Amino acid sequence: MAEAEYDVIVIGGGAVGENVADRAVQGGLSAVIVESELVGGECSYWACMPSKALLRAGAALRAARDVRGAAQSVTGGVDPSEAFARRSEIIHDWDDSSQVEWVEGAHIGLVRGHARFTGPKALRVEAADGTVTELTARHAVVVSTGSDPLLPDVPGLADVRPWTSRDATSATRAPATLAILGGGVVACEMATAYASFGTAVTLVVRGQALLTGQEPFAGELVRASLEKAGVSIRMGAEAASARRDDDGVTLSLTDGGSLTAEEVLVAIGRTPRTTDLGLEAIGLTPGDWMQVDDTLRVVSAGADGFDWLYSTGDANHRALLTHQGKYQARACGDVIVARAKGEPVDDAPWGRHVATADHEAVPQVTFTDPEVASVGLTAAAAEKAGYRTRVVDYDLSWLAGASVHADHYEGKARAIVDEDRKVLLGVTFAGPDVSEMLQAATIAVVGQVPLDRLWHAVPAYPTLNEVWLRFLETYGR
Numbered sequence: 001m002a003e004a005e006y007d008v009i010v011i012g013g014g015a016v017g018e019n020v021a022d023r024a025v026q027g028g029l030s031a032v033i034v035e036s037e038l039v040g041g042e043c044s045y046w047a048c049m050p051s052k053a054l055l056r057a058g059a060a061l062r063a064a065r066d067v068r069g070a071a072q073s074v075t076g077g078v079d080p081s082e083a084f085a086r087r088s089e090i091i092h093d094w095d096d097s098s099q100v101e102w103v104e105g106a107h108i109g110l111v112r113g114h115a116r117f118t119g120p121k122a123l124r125v126e127a128a129d130g131t132v133t134e135l136t137a138r139h140a141v142v143v144s145t146g147s148d149p150l151l152p153d154v155p156g157l158a159d160v161r162p163w164t165s166r167d168a169t170s171a172t173r174a175p176a177t178l179a180i181l182g183g184g185v186v187a188c189e190m191a192t193a194y195a196s197f198g199t200a201v202t203l204v205v206r207g208q209a210l211l212t213g214q215e216p217f218a219g220e221l222v223r224a225s226l227e228k229a230g231v232s233i234r235m236g237a238e239a240a241s242a243r244r245d246d247d248g249v250t251l252s253l254t255d256g257g258s259l260t261a262e263e264v265l266v267a268i269g270r271t272p273r274t275t276d277l278g279l280e281a282i283g284l285t286p287g288d289w290m291q292v293d294d295t296l297r298v299v300s301a302g303a304d305g306f307d308w309l310y311s312t313g314d315a316n317h318r319a320l321l322t323h324q325g326k327y328q329a330r331a332c333g334d335v336i337v338a339r340a341k342g343e344p345v346d347d348a349p350w351g352r353h354v355a356t357a358d359h360e361a362v363p364q365v366t367f368t369d370p371e372v373a374s375v376g377l378t379a380a381a382a383e384k385a386g387y388r389t390r391v392v393d394y395d396l397s398w399l400a401g402a403s404v405h406a407d408h409y410e411g412k413a414r415a416i417v418d419e420d421r422k423v424l425l426g427v428t429f430a431g432p433d434v435s436e437m438l439q440a441a442t443i444a445v446v447g448q449v450p451l452d453r454l455w456h457a458v459p460a461y462p463t464l465n466e467v468w469l470r471f472l473e474t475y476g477r
């Protein structure tokens with residue numbers, strides 16, 4: 001049995017854990033990552049990267065088809081086998097050697113195996129070959145273990161071996177038919193990708209809308225385009241039972257209907273990867289999300305007992321997005337260094353050691369058709385939070401840039417103005433290729449740039465970014 005002591009132990013070598021360890025080492029501490037699967041985690045191998053790779057071919061074709069002159073050259077559809085091959089190439093065929101090389105180059109230790117707490121600042125790591133390493137931390141342990149797909153308790157569902165996001169992103173062949181449970185981000189993105197491969201997709205959605213955390217027009221535009229692409233959408237229905245036979249999986253639905261598909265993908269949210277982490281050894285409850293303060297320090301059972309325990313990324317449930325987890329990681333790594341060295345902690349809102357943006361300025365792109373790019377609060381969320389707001393809507397198709405971009409550009413944009421401070425609380429764009437417009441909105445929201453000053457941020461003509469000028473003109477000066 002090997003033993004080792006480090007200043008910082010990071011459990012989980014996903015994109016988030018890697019960044020915590022990197023910041024700690026850059027601050028002069030020693031750090032080790034414990035990883036039970038692939039260094040790079042879910043995002044690199046089963047989530048962001050492969051899903052976006054699978055979506056890209058369809059998006060490129062749609063763009064070309066809507067530009068007269070280019071459209072004439074598009075004579076076929078997406079070739080799924082080439083799209084799967086490109087996906088595999090982009091994610092290095094599930095080989096993490098390049099990420100391991102990066103970890104080594106960053107002077108971060110790496111222990112492969114499954115970590116469990118044995119006590120405060122103490123972990124036991126079991127590798128697949130049975131090797132055991134006992135690790136102790138001088139200053140901090142960071143739980144960056146991510147999340148797993150949530151499976152609903154539906155009779156028979158587990159027995160039909162449903163697809164999760166991992167199966168959908170690592171498939172090497174498109175099924176003829178696919179049922180998808182859920183109407184959120186994974187469901188809509190995977191419906192878009194598989195419909196582009198020629199799969200007959202049926203979405204089974206519990207509520208009456210898609211992408212419910214977003215402005216309502218986003219879900220409505222995505223719904224219309226999925227239906228145009230041949231996706232069947234069953235709103236107000238849930239799976240009541242499932243069984244598999246030679247015809248595939250048959251789902252009976254709560255609305256009395258049923259459907260049969262070759263595969264069923266469950267995409268109804270996530271559950272924390274904290275069940276098998278030995279949390280009971282430190283007085284926490286296995287299977288819970290880790291509750292943290294803005295410096296990412298665990299507060300679940302009173303901050304005093306856990307001044308050495310942190311959690312970043314999906315595991316803390318603040319914002320289940322790679323970029324936001326990496327943002328937390330930078331604050332977390334830096335605050336661990338500051339506390340270890342007895343340096344001042346900058347934990348005022350927007351300080352170096354806090355993840356303030358998690359509360360009201362989270363950017364997200366959903367890579368559907370159309371893309372949905374949003375940051376900050378929706379109109380409903382701003383109202384709920386008690387702000388006095390004005391909603392500014394603009395139709396993206398009215399922009400000169402849109403008419404050049406595509407022959408039938410369809411899209412909408414919304415900005416939420418805080419009427420008391422005359423700054424933006426949130427912005428949403430839904431339209432083809434809006435993803436690259438998001439960072440300007442994020443800067444305006446995080447920077448709390450006054451509308452008066454935004455008039456001086458002149459968008460280039462003729463680009464889609466002219467929506468910024470139209471927002472201001474619509475609002476009035």
Ligand SMILES: Cc1cc2nc3c(=O)[nH]c(=O)nc-3n(C[C@H](O)[C@H](O)[C@H](O)COP(=O)(O)OP(=O)(O)OC[C@H]3O[C@@H](n4cnc5c(N)ncnc54)[C@H](O)[C@@H]3O)c2cc1C
Nearest residue numbers: 012014016036041042047048115145146313314320321322
């Ligand atoms: C289909 C899909 C598409 C997505 N697309 C996007 C996107 O486009 N953009 C975006 O921002 N977000 C996207 N997300 C969300 C994003 O994938 C997650 O927010 C991100 O991966 C979280 O990173 P993490 O480091 O917290 O967790 P993970 O990436 O899950 O990493 C955690 C790591 O910890 C390891 N681990 C867990 N327990 C232990 C243990 N006990 N011992 C040792 N190691 C352990 C795991 O093996 C894993 O490697 C997507 C999610 C899904 C499901």
Ligand SMILES: NC(=O)c1ccc[n+]([C@@H]2O[C@H](COP(=O)([O-])OP(=O)(O)OC[C@H]3O[C@@H](n4cnc5c(N)ncnc54)[C@H](O)[C@@H]3O)[C@@H](O)[C@H]2O)c1
Nearest residue numbers: 152182183184185186187206238267268269320365366367
């Ligand atoms: N492009 C991106 O940024 C991207 C892409 C994919 C995933 N993600 C992240 O991954 C996370 C997980 O995505 P997701 O789509 O699984 O979750 P989600 O929270 O986005 O959507 C889950 C959907 O399932 C529904 N639902 C919940 N329980 C249900 C049940 N028992 N039966 C039927 N429907 C049920 C919800 O109403 C919701 O519509 C998200 O938080 C998202 O941030 C991000």
